[in-house]
Amino acid sequence: MSFLKRAWLSITRRTGKSLLLLLIILILGNAIAGAISIQQASINVEKKIKADMGAAATIRVDYAAMDKLWEEFQNNPEDMPETAPPTPELMQMIGESPYVKYFDYSTESRTGSSALQRFIPQFFLEQDMGMNDDWDKYYAFILRGVQYHKILAIEEGRLNLVGGRVFTEEEINQGAPVAIISKALAELNHINIDDTIVLTNYVMDYQNYNDETGMPNISKEIDNPVKVIGFVEAATTPASQNQSSKNEGDKWNQAWTEQQNVNTVYMPNGFISKINRNYRLSEIEANPEMYDDVKLDDMQFDWYEPIYILNSTDDIEKFKEEVTPLLPERYLIATAADNYENIAAPVEQTSKMANYVLIVAIVASVLIVSLVVLLFLRDRKHELGVYLSLGESKSKVLGQIIAEVLIIALVGIVLSVFTGNLIASGLSGSMIQAQLEKQAEGEYWGEVYYSSGINDYMNSDLTMEDVAGAYEIRLTPSYVLIFFLVSMGTIALSTLVPMIYIVRLNPRKILM
Amino acid sequence: MSILETKNLTYYYQDGESRRYILNDVDVSFEKGKFYTIWGQSGSGKTTFLAMISALDEPQSGQVLFNGTDIKQIGYENYRRNRIGIVFQSYNLIPYLSAVENVQVAMSITENKLPEREKEVAYNLLDYIGISRSKANRSVTKLSGGEQQRVAIARALSTNVEIILADEPTGNLDEAMEQEIVDIFKKLAHEHGKCVIVVTHSKEIAEQSDIILHLHKGALRQYE
Numbered sequence: 034m035s036f037l038k039r040a041w042l043s044i045t046r047r048t049g050k051s052l053l054l055l056l057i058i059l060i061l062g063n064a065i066a067g068a069i070s071i072q073q074a075s076i077n078v079e080k081k082i083k084a085d086m087g088a089a090a091t092i093r094v095d096y097a098a099m100d101k102l103w104e105e106f107q108n109n110p111e112d113m114p115e116t117a118p119p120t121p122e123l124m125q126m127i128g129e130s131p132y133v134k135y136f137d138y139s140t141e142s143r144t145g146s147s148a149l150q151r152f153i154p155q156f157f158l159e160q161d162m163g164m165n166d167d168w169d170k171y172y173a174f175i176l177r178g179v180q181y182h183k184i185l186a187i188e189e190g191r192l193n194l195v196g197g198r199v200f201t202e203e204e205i206n207q208g209a210p211v212a213i214i215s216k217a218l219a220e221l222n223h224i225n226i227d228d229t230i231v232l233t234n235y236v237m238d239y240q241n242y243n244d245e246t247g248m249p250n251i252s253k254e255i256d257n258p259v260k261v262i263g264f265v266e267a268a269t270t271p272a273s274q275n276q277s278s279k280n281e282g283d284k285w286n287q288a289w290t291e292q293q294n295v296n297t298v299y300m301p302n303g304f305i306s307k308i309n310r311n312y313r314l315s316e317i318e319a320n321p322e323m324y325d326d327v328k329l330d331d332m333q334f335d336w337y338e339p340i341y342i343l344n345s346t347d348d349i350e351k352f353k354e355e356v357t358p359l360l361p362e363r364y365l366i367a368t369a370a371d372n373y374e375n376i377a378a379p380v381e382q383t384s385k386m387a388n389y390v391l392i393v394a395i396v397a398s399v400l401i402v403s404l405v406v407l408l409f410l411r412d413r414k415h416e417l418g419v420y421l422s423l424g425e426s427k428s429k430v431l432g433q434i435i436a437e438v439l440i441i442a443l444v445g446i447v448l449s450v451f452t453g454n455l456i457a458s459g460l461s462g463s464m465i466q467a468q469l470e471k472q473a474e475g476e477y478w479g480e481v482y483y484s485s486g487i488n489d490y491m492n493s494d495l496t497m498e499d500v501a502g503a504y505e506i507r508l509t510p511s512y513v514l515i516f517f518l519v520s521m522g523t524i525a526l527s528t529l530v531p532m533i534y535i536v537r538l539n540p541r542k543i544l545m
Numbered sequence: 546m547s548i549l550e551t552k553n554l555t556y557y558y559q560d561g562e563s564r565r566y567i568l569n570d571v572d573v574s575f576e577k578g579k580f581y582t583i584w585g586q587s588g589s590g591k592t593t594f595l596a597m598i599s600a601l602d603e604p605q606s607g608q609v610l611f612n613g614t615d616i617k618q619i620g621y622e623n624y625r626r627n628r629i630g631i632v633f634q635s636y637n638l639i640p641y642l643s644a645v646e647n648v649q650v651a652m653s654i655t656e657n658k659l660p661e662r663e664k665e666v667a668y669n670l671l672d673y674i675g676i677s678r679s680k681a682n683r684s685v686t687k688l689s690g691g692e693q694q695r696v697a698i699a700r701a702l703s704t705n706v707e708i709i710l711a712d713e714p715t716g717n718l719d720e721a722m723e724q725e726i727v728d729i730f731k732k733l734a735h736e737h738g739k740c741v742i743v744v745t746h747s748k749e750i751a752e753q754s755d756i757i758l759h760l761h762k763g764a765l766r767q768y769e
Binding site for chain 2: 415
């Protein structure tokens with residue numbers, strides 16, 4: 034009768050104690066399994082959402098470093114070193130990194146138009162959220178500069194070219210007055226391909242205000258005629274727009290995004306640069322007292338923002354590592370996935386809680402299982418003494434006890450794989466739902482990233498509901514493997530104290 | 546020729562500066578085919594002596610020799626596994642096993658060569674000791690005290706050892722049962738050539754042994 038057979042007979046014939054240990058392991062196993070399920074689901078959400086957010090990166094100011102700089106020089110701001118933005122040449126150089134699939138850099142401008150009607154989403158019209166005032170009209174259209182003639186958004190599948198053509202390299206290089214507009218804007222204004230539209234810069238006289246409107250008087254209107262060469266429309270409707278979103282913040286976000294997209298006019302960087310320069314010079318001319326200490330030679334008329342589409346989200350960290358040393362001081366690489374924490378807060382919080390539960394469950398398991406096994410062993414000390422008196426080696430006695438605990442643990446753990454998963458599914462689902470409802474009340478609105486422009490790539494149409502939708506507790510091989518490793522490790526750890534007890538057994542003291 | 550002997554076997558408890566000797570330079574030898582009793586009053590050190598010769602405890606000095614070899618050299622576990630069988634006062638059977646399984650446990654631990662069909666051998670051994678096959682299949686907790694001690698004796702014998710050591714084996718039994726157990730020990734010594742060493746405080750049992758060794762004040766002497 035080998036020690037393994039003895040272990041088996043002990044389990045099957047001491048059913049009360051075996052079942053008690055099984056029950057304890059099952060309860061603790063469920064806590065561990067549940068926590069690991071939630072962690073795994075959170076990791077999967079992170080992977081999925083980050084993949085959906087895209088492998089986009091840009092260069093932006095490091096706000097923390099700027100704050101630090103301000104703090105450092107608050108008493109002598111004149112000595113503060115300048116923070117020079119990255120040049121288009123540097124953006125170009127970074128774009129040649131092997132991790133980059135496509136890249137573009139873009140300048141931006143805003144204009145109004147006396148001839149064109151801008152698009153306002155129904156949601157804003159219904160809400161009367163101040164989107165229809167005069168001031169807004171002067172800056173109704175977003176002129177988005179393009180350096181990559183095929184247009185990144187089209188290459189990336191975010192936009193479809195539904196009429197006309199994209200730019201030629203020549204048009205880009207020459208800064209030609211050509212534009213690609215959204216189909217919705219074209220339909221709203223009855224624009225056809227090859228039509229010329231006029232975008233107008235309104236130069237304000239900030240010294241003289243209109244008494245009725247409270248707005249500065251317009252000192253000059255600069256018309257910028259451009260030829261429309263193509264129409265685009267969004268390639269896909271964001272998943273969130275298909276759902277009847279309950280979250281007001283999400284609705285606002287969607288309407289804002291739609292308004293930005295429809296009112297965006299794609300033009301070569303060079304042409305926007307000319308528009309910006311003319312406008313700024315006219316503004317200086319109209320408001321000389323505001324610019325009396327500005328030297329025109331030192332003035333910068335354009336700011337460029339780059340966007341890099343990486344080969345894969347897995348390349349983000351490697352790209353950051355490679356490129357960061359090239360950046361000007363107080364600039365950093367930001368990626369679309371950086372925003373994950375904002376929209377996935379409920380999942381993150383649940384995951385954090387699961388981490389605590391896991392740690393507590395492991396510690397509790399080690400303590401409780403150790404004590405229970407130890408108590409059972411004290412009951413069986415005569416039996417253990419008999420084995421030793423019969424000349425059985427301590428290693429085999431240890432082997433028997435370990436085998437007993439592991440067999441019972443294995444049954445408990447196998448059951449926990451399923452039950453823990455089920456419990457976690459129900460529990461974490463309602464926890465995330467509760468968090469979502471809390472966010473829907475507006476507590477977290479400020480954390481949602483609403484910026485526009487080239488940052489479309491950095492933003493995401495994904496909502497908290499998309500995150501909740503991606504959250505799924507499943508029985509995956511990795512979950513099963515991790516759970517087995519963690520729980521069996523915990524059980525192994527739990528047998529340490531009982532093992533010490535056995536090693537210290539003295540058969541004479543027990544039996545005589 | 547002696548199968549088991551002790552040389553200068555000494556065991557004491559340290560009590561501050563002084564020592565309380567339980568066994569003091571005990572020299573004794575045991576032969577096969579004889580039934581020995583170690584007799585003495587309670588607290589005289591009988592069980593300590595048995596613990597020394599059964600390698601359940603270690604003397605402070607002196608030796609226990611099996612066939613002339615120090616059991617320390619043989620290895621205590623090895624010695625217990627292959628050279629001796631021990632019977633305890635409180636039987637010390639494994640409660641969740643049947644009588645035959647208790648015997649099988651010992652048979653599976655020893656490295657001595659045993660006949661094949663282990664279980665059949667265990668049944669036969671139990672039958673010889675007075676435990677029928679139907680009782681042999683019962684859980685030991687359902688057997689009487691006398692029957693449990695028989696199972697313990699069968700377990701001690703099952704490993705085919707030459708020395709049987711027993712610590713107050715009848716201490717928990719009534720008189721009739723006590724005699725039956727003593728008869729078994731006699732039979733084992735006289736008919737099967739075993740060296741049987743029984744620790745007892747009972748004069749009646751001691752008088753039935755071939756040699757009585759009286760333990761008194763740390764000295765072990767043959768009792769005439």
